[in-house]
Amino acid sequence: MEYLALIRTFNSLPLVEEVIGCLRMQTCPPTAIMAVDSGSDPGQAEALRALVDVWLDVSGQAFNYSRSINLGVQAATLENVLIISSHVMLREQDVMERFFAELASKGDRVGSVISNKSQAWLVRQVNNASFTGVNGLTNSCSFAPTALLRELPFREEVFASEDQEWTKRFLAIKAGSLTVVETGQIDYLNKHFSYKKKYNEEMALASFVDTRRKGLPAILTWLLKSIWSICFRGDKAKAGHRFRVAMGLCKARFKKPDINSKYY
Known part of the structure; x- marks a missing residue:
């Protein structure tokens, strides 16, 4: 499976270096890793640029989560994109391989992996009937075809929870489903509770x-x-x-x- 790992960054070192290391150690690693950077300090930017395959500086405009993702997707040259947070760590080397197997078994092209320490590996499929507004795609670690993300970009006016709004549109327009895996095999390490x-x-x-x-x-x-x-x-x-x-x-x-x- 060829895919681009897209990471939104802003002064994300040193943690993002571990995130990138875990991605490259996967049994199904990304073909390339892109950093979409929102104006990291010069020292951090230089160090991070050396760690990734594609560097996209979007600091010349007001920050917007959805715009950052959309710009990264527009610059992608691979068939699929994994949107992954700069503080999400894949602790087991076969997380992506197992996730891709789940997508194939469900017949889905879109999905997410969510950190849940109470679950070893829980798989659920979300469709229009089961979507609650909060159980859809999660941009801390989500996967979709590049063409689909270009057809249905994230809406820039959605100032938060852009992944749930995208899920709502995707399920309504495509009348399909997506696969969500909840597992303790990944860590969500954002220490900035707000x-x-x-x-x-x-x-x-x-x-x-x-x-x-x-x-x-x-x-x-x-x-x-x-x-x-x-x-x-x-x-x-x-x-x-x-x-x-x-x-x-x-x-x-x-x-x-x-x-x-x-x-x-």
């Missing part, structure tokens, strides 16, 4: 994927969760986050959120 990121994801899901998420029952649920967090857990940070989500969803019922994509 409630702002989670807030943006909720706003994007409600605005672009499932409008029921900004319905009154959903807003009430967030408010009750906020009360629970402060009264029974004493967690002011989580309570504040949940309250902000509830208020943001209220506003989103009347006006589209004014949020820009951000690298976390």
